[in-house]
Amino acid sequence: MKPMKNSKNLLRRAKDLIPALSQTFSKGPYSYVEGVYPAYLSRGKGSHVFDVDGNEYIDYVMALGPIILGYNYRKVNQAIIQQLENGISFSIPHPLEVELSENMQSLIPGAEMVRFAKTGSDAGTATVRAARAITGRDNIAYWGGGGVWHDWFTAITSKNEGIPKILKKMVRKFNYNDIDSLKILFEDWHGEVAAVYMEPMMTEYPKNNFLQKVKQIAHKHGSLLIFDEVITGFRFANGGAQELLKVGADMVAFGKGIANGMPLGAITGKRQYMDIFNKVFYSTTYGGETLSLAAGMAVLGELKTKPVIKHCWNLGKVLISEFNRIAEELEVNIKMEGLPIRSSIICRDKNEDPSLLLKSLFYQETVRRGVLFGPGYVFLCYSHSPSDIKKTLKVCETSMKSMKIVKNAIKTNSVKKILQGNVMKRVMSF
Ligand SMILES: Cc1ncc(COP(=O)(O)O)c(C=O)c1O
Structure with a gap:
């Protein structure tokens, strides 16, 4: 050394x-x-x-x-270089936005519509805003390993300096494979839960149809089920944990593996929910930046063929x-x-x-x-x-x-x- x-x-x-x-x-x-x-x-x-x-x-x-x-993966490098020679960001959308969306749709279960993001945090936060807009409610039932740096989530962590204290009251954790912990939460917050936001799995498999039960409870109370597949997506299976575990969510947030290191995230979901993005403000200058989209195309191509x-x-x-x-x-x-x-x-x-x-x-x-x-x-x-x-x-x-x-x-x-x-x-x- x-x-x-x-x-x-x-x-x-x-x-x-x-x-x-x-x-x-x-x-x-x-x-x-x-x-x-x-x-x-x-x-x-x-x-x-x-x-x-x-x-x-x-x-x-x-x-x-x-x-x-x-x-430094050759196919991804080639895709980036080829796109670089034509430009990075444009004044009007680039065809890659449509092409990669179609590709995502063919790989991800339940991806009736697709939006892109720059980070996993962006994607997760967009789904939470969407769920709040759709339901008119504020509260979020949460389970997962964390990682989202935006206020709605970081409020409940030990690193919550600079975040309005009120937000802490709007997110509560439940336990994995413990359906009662979610039931109690829904009882306490009767009619106030916008969404169950969770990683579908970290390192332990769901038991006794846990995820199906979570979905049932969420829907019974008029809440959305959101999966955070920032880690599990493009890693647990081509179609992420939804494919591996055979349970679909209403909306899904992706990041990390989607573009092999280029800054790209995505939100997929059912049309009835994704349509809300016509209204809620989810819009950013670099949302359609093409080098990352080109890298995403190359990654999905490799996943499909290798x-x-x-x-x-x-x-x-x-x-x-x-x-x-x-x-x-x-x-x-x-x-x-x-x-x-x-x-x-x-x-x-x-x-x-x-x-x-x-x-x-x-x-x-x-x-x-x-x-x-x-x-x-x-x-x-x-x-x-x-x-x-x-x-x-x-x-x-x-x-x-x-x-x-x-x-x-x-x-x-x-x-x-x-x-x-x-x-x-x-x-x-x-
Ligand atoms: C499960 C999970 N969701 C979301 C995020 C946030 O992703 P990003 O760091 O790209 O904003 C992370 C980051 O580690 C994560 O582990």
Whole structure:
């Protein structure tokens, strides 16, 4: 591993210049093991990324999810370059708005109409505004992993500075696979719920027809069911979790994987609901920016013609099962939990509590050996190869062996001495 002189230099310049040091909290140095991880990446190819000091890593962050095909992916590059030569943004819509909408319609269940967005937050917020406009109600029943930065949602998080307090009263969480928690919410808020806004699934499968029941309850009370498929879309199946789980929502928000890293989101849904966008103010200068739409066309083309999702599921299965087998054999308290296409690494202390300190130490060991895990989910892309997985497992094994030493070290309370950077920090809680 080459010394991270350039990373350190850039970070030093950023410290007095860029509040929060990054445009995305989850990418900032504090979200990783600061001092051990690279602070800046300069390029990527396939499943690998390279830092500004020339170190190479197998990446499992995938830019927090959008990279579904791979970095610097030829077909996406070609589509962007071809469109670039004709212009980026125009004064009147470009045909790609119609073409990509048609493509989405053919891939996404229930996509009777389509609008585009620049981010997952835009798309999610547009569906909430639509539901409020349609129902004339304000309140939202919520379940999911968060991520939307706009006021209506961030109000209920620990990072709610600057958000009118009144908004906090309008969003309440229910629990997954716990239909009673939703029923209670609807009883308390009788006739006041605009929508159930939820990720259809994070890492646990719905049980006892949970999603069908959610839909029934929402409709019984005149509310909409909105799925946030910003992570699950174009990752769980070509048609997202709606296809995998065979449950359709009234409106769906997409982002991340739709354009392999270009800033694009989308809203799909039933005509009777999507029609509201003729009225509500959902309109932005870059809404029809064509490089992202062209990238989206290329991504959907690859999804339709290549076994992208199957490949990720298959490699993910091997990664999870072998990772957990090695951990068990070595008797270390580390586990990869979740689904082959959306999992997390959990390190537990001797009381079996998830420990960010131990996780930071494990990540220190893996990143030094060329494997880049991130603060959130472990994601795979179509460019990950069986040899990437093999190498990763080897790195994890060696790193876990060093964790065995740490197991003893917990007793002597010297983990902090072994950790050469800062403990990773969580961005927010809610
Ligand atoms: C489930 C979910 N929804 C919405 C968002 C917001 O997407 P974006 O960061 O593109 O605004 C995120 C971001 O991580 C997310 O995880």
